[in-house]
Amino acid sequence: MGSPTADLSLLETARAEATAALAEAPALEREWAGVRRAMEERWASRLGLAHVG
Amino acid sequence: MTAPNYTELTPPRQALSPPRVPTRATLATPVRFLKGIGPSRSGCLERLGVRTVRDALLLTPRRYEDRRALLPIGRLRLGEFQTVAGRVKAIGLGRTRRGVPYCEVMLEDGTGTLLARWYRQPYLTRTFRRGQRVILAGRVSPYPPREMVNPEHEIEEGSDARYHTGRIVPFYPLTAGLSQRFLRRWLADLSREHAPGIPDPLPPAVQERHRLLRLAQAVQSLHLPGEMTEASAARRRLAFDEFFLFSLAILRQRAVRTAEAGIAFRVPNALAERARALLPFTLTPAQVRALEAIWNDMAQARPMQRLLQGDVGCGKTIVAVLAALTAIGSGYQAAIMVPTEILAAQHAERARVLVEPLGVPVVHLAGGTTESLRRQALELLAGESPCLAVGTHALLQPDVVFGRLGFVVVDEQHRFGVLQRAGLQKKAVHPDVLVMTATPIPRSLALVLYGDLDLCVIDELPPGRRPVSTLWVEEAERSRIQAELRTRLARGERAYVVCPVVEESAAELKAAVQTAEAYRRGPLGGFGVGLVHGRLPAAEKAAMIAAFRGGQTRLLVATTVVEVGMDVPEATAMVIEHADRLGLAQLHQLRGRVGRADQSAICFVVADPQEITEEARARLEALVR
Numbered sequence: 001m002g003s004p005t006a007d008l009s010l011l012e013t014a015r016a017e018a019t020a021a022l023a024e025a026p027a028l029e030r031e032w033a034g035v036r037r038a039m040e041e042r043w044a045s046r047l048g049l050a051h052v053g
Numbered sequence: 054m055t056a057p058n059y060t061e062l063t064p065p066r067q068a069l070s071p072p073r074v075p076t077r078a079t080l081a082t083p084v085r086f087l088k089g090i091g092p093s094r095s096g097c098l099e100r101l102g103v104r105t106v107r108d109a110l111l112l113t114p115r116r117y118e119d120r121r122a123l124l125p126i127g128r129l130r131l132g133e134f135q136t137v138a139g140r141v142k143a144i145g146l147g148r149t150r151r152g153v154p155y156c157e158v159m160l161e162d163g164t165g166t167l168l169a170r171w172y173r174q175p176y177l178t179r180t181f182r183r184g185q186r187v188i189l190a191g192r193v194s195p196y197p198p199r200e201m202v203n204p205e206h207e208i209e210e211g212s213d214a215r216y217h218t219g220r221i222v223p224f225y226p227l228t229a230g231l232s233q234r235f236l237r238r239w240l241a242d243l244s245r246e247h248a249p250g251i252p253d254p255l256p257p258a259v260q261e262r263h264r265l266l267r268l269a270q271a272v273q274s275l276h277l278p279g280e281m282t283e284a285s286a287a288r289r290r291l292a293f294d295e296f297f298l299f300s301l302a303i304l305r306q307r308a309v310r311t312a313e314a315g316i317a318f319r320v321p322n323a324l325a326e327r328a329r330a331l332l333p334f335t336l337t338p339a340q341v342r343a344l345e346a347i348w349n350d351m352a353q354a355r356p357m358q359r360l361l362q363g364d365v366g367c368g369k370t371i372v373a374v375l376a377a378l379t380a381i382g383s384g385y386q387a388a389i390m391v392p393t394e395i396l397a398a399q400h401a402e403r404a405r406v407l408v409e410p411l412g413v414p415v416v417h418l419a420g421g422t423t424e425s426l427r428r429q430a431l432e433l434l435a436g437e438s439p440c441l442a443v444g445t446h447a448l449l450q451p452d453v454v455f456g457r458l459g460f461v462v463v464d465e466q467h468r469f470g471v472l473q474r475a476g477l478q479k480k481a482v483h484p485d486v487l488v489m490t491a492t493p494i495p496r497s498l499a500l501v502l503y504g505d506l507d508l509c510v511i512d513e514l515p516p517g518r519r520p521v522s523t524l525w526v527e528e529a530e531r532s533r534i535q536a537e538l539r540t541r542l543a544r545g546e547r548a549y550v551v552c553p554v555v556e557e558s559a560a561e562l563k564a565a566v567q568t569a570e571a572y573r574r575g576p577l578g579g580f581g582v583g584l585v586h587g588r589l590p591a592a593e594k595a596a597m598i599a600a601f602r603g604g605q606t607r608l609l610v611a612t613t614v615v616e617v618g619m620d621v622p623e624a625t626a627m628v629i630e631h632a633d634r635l636g637l638a639q640l641h642q643l644r645g646r647v648g649r650a651d652q653s654a655i656c657f658v659v660a661d662p663q664e665i666t667e668e669a670r671a672r673l674e675a676l677v678r
Contacts, residue, residue: 002291003292010289011296013293014300015296015304017259017300018300018304019304032256035255035256035298039301042302
């Protein structure tokens with residue numbers, strides 16, 4: 001969707017928001033529940049692989 | 054260029070009418086169940102990553118065109134990218150002097166005429182017919198008469214014209230079997246139906262903080278923007294979601310990883326220090342910094358996940374080998390996985406010179422390894438003795454079992470899929486992993502893209518290395534290339550001639566074989582001409598490379614198999630044929646094969662500016678800049 005090069009500042013903003021969200025709700029509970037579902041739908045099959053780069 | 058042969062052609066087949074969307078579909082409904090999307094179309098859509106209604110709604114246009122008012126031909130500005138409509142006056146098929154076929158169409162609209170030409174697409178002569186109204190988007194030639202080369206085209210006909218003109222029109226990525234017009238109409242209808250009900254996961258506070266559109270509005274504006282600004286706001290919201298969800302996923306994964314138990318290797322390590330002392334050169338300060346960062350991680354009792362980034366030729370591999378020896382010196386096995394057999398053979402050969410005198414066995418596993426050698430290698434790996442394994446994806450075979458794997462290096466990370474990297478990592482319990490890349494991305498971008506990896510950078514070349522001069526030359530300047538090659542080969546230097554192929558198919562390889570033959574018969578034939586490509590048997594390939602390295606053949610014609618890792622210090626010249634067919638990262642990698650010593654080096658990229666796309670032009674301009 002976004003281009004990591006052309007949209008770098010948006011990417012950095014999104015990453016900062018993600019860091020703040022995890023600090024506020026490490027399990028992505030309460031108002032973040034919808035975000036958690038969306039993340040799992042989008043990345044579930046790859047979550048187990050994310051730490052290989 | 055020969056004159057095109059103008060003919061009157063038969064009308065094209067009428068496109069199938071796009072389907073209507075059933076009202077009971079939900080966002081999770083597979084598109085194959087939608088009316089009008091049969092197995093054939095759903096297969097095509099799947100190639101674009103579209104399986105469900107939700108996927109379809111999030112299919113992002115590549116670009117938009119404002120067709121609320123198209124320019125008349127007479128008002129086109131020379132040298133600018135513009136969109137224009139007119140009627141087809143004539144259609145022709147021609148060939149350039151080099152035999153490249155092209156389709157040529159003359160468009161008129163009462164204010165003037167415009168000539169459009171598409172190279173290597175002769176079949177387009179069957180697409181157009183006289184009198185048709187056609188919309189073209191492309192760059193107008195900088196000088197009169199007005200011409201466009203390889204413009205995007207669209208034939209305007211049928212009852213659904215309102216989807217395609219008189220509005221801001223989206224252009225979607227396409228695949229064989231799907232037309233722009235079909236996608237445009239289908240997605241417009243689908244978004245009208247489903248966008249208003251799409252749930253928005255992002256808390257309102259985040260949306261307000263960053264002035265993001267609501268998701269429903271973004272999806273609708275993506276496909277049916279009223280203004281260009283709406284389209285870009287829609288894209289911004291959807292890109293934010295993608296980046297945000299991706300960042301959450303990798304940050305959570307990083308938290309999981311740091312909680313895992315890993316191996317605390319012995320640092321400082323006597324074996325690694327002995328190897329370092331034996332090196333015939335001194336590590337650069339940047340290499341030392343990277344090595345220290347890696348050693349610091351390796352000493353911790355949690356799994357290292359580190360990205361080592363550095364330009365081609367900066368010496369990443371020796372850093373990786375010294376780190377691997379740290380694991381081996383701590384009683385573990387280490388594995389280096391590389392993307393090509395050429396690179397595996399080269400790494401194994403060099404590693405042997407350095408580490409076998411220290412008593413460390415080197416196991417080389419590649420696709421072409423003989424059965425008996427492979428059996429011996431597998432036995433060694435299955436035991437618990439420390440050793441260094443070097444190989445391609447052959448390391449991932451199920452029968453390759455490591456008895457005590459503790460350290461994994463994945464070289465040229467962009468050539469391996471995530472699954473392949475995970476495959477090697479799974480052959481051990483929480484090993485330390487070092488991923489290496491030469492892709493030149495800014496540090497800030499790397500930190501975000503590889504958010505789950507710690508990053509270190511080797512930002513200097515070894516002393517004496519000079520940048521490679523890169524020249525973009527046209528076919529007509531070939532004598533200049535020949536003269537440069539002759540001078541360099543006569544001095545004993547080596548040169549590559551790269552013929553790009555995509556699939557290494559028989560038809561594509563024919564071009565490389567013919568090029569090699571032409572060089573052998575030509576004035577440079579006396580210097581010895583070799584040929585390597587992906588389909589050559591491993592032994593033959595190794596012999597060709599050895600002959601090139603040894604100077605028996607000074608000119609090597611190759612496909613892009615030499616892209617990664619070929620390290621012949623005497624190689625000082627490269628010619629990349631049809632450079633427009635390659636991506637920037639690939640061109641960068643290829644160019645890195647020359648200039649690996651202190652001699653000056655040169656790289657010629659050959660492409661005819663008249664016959665390439667705008668994107669290819671931008672890539673080549675970036676490379677030679």
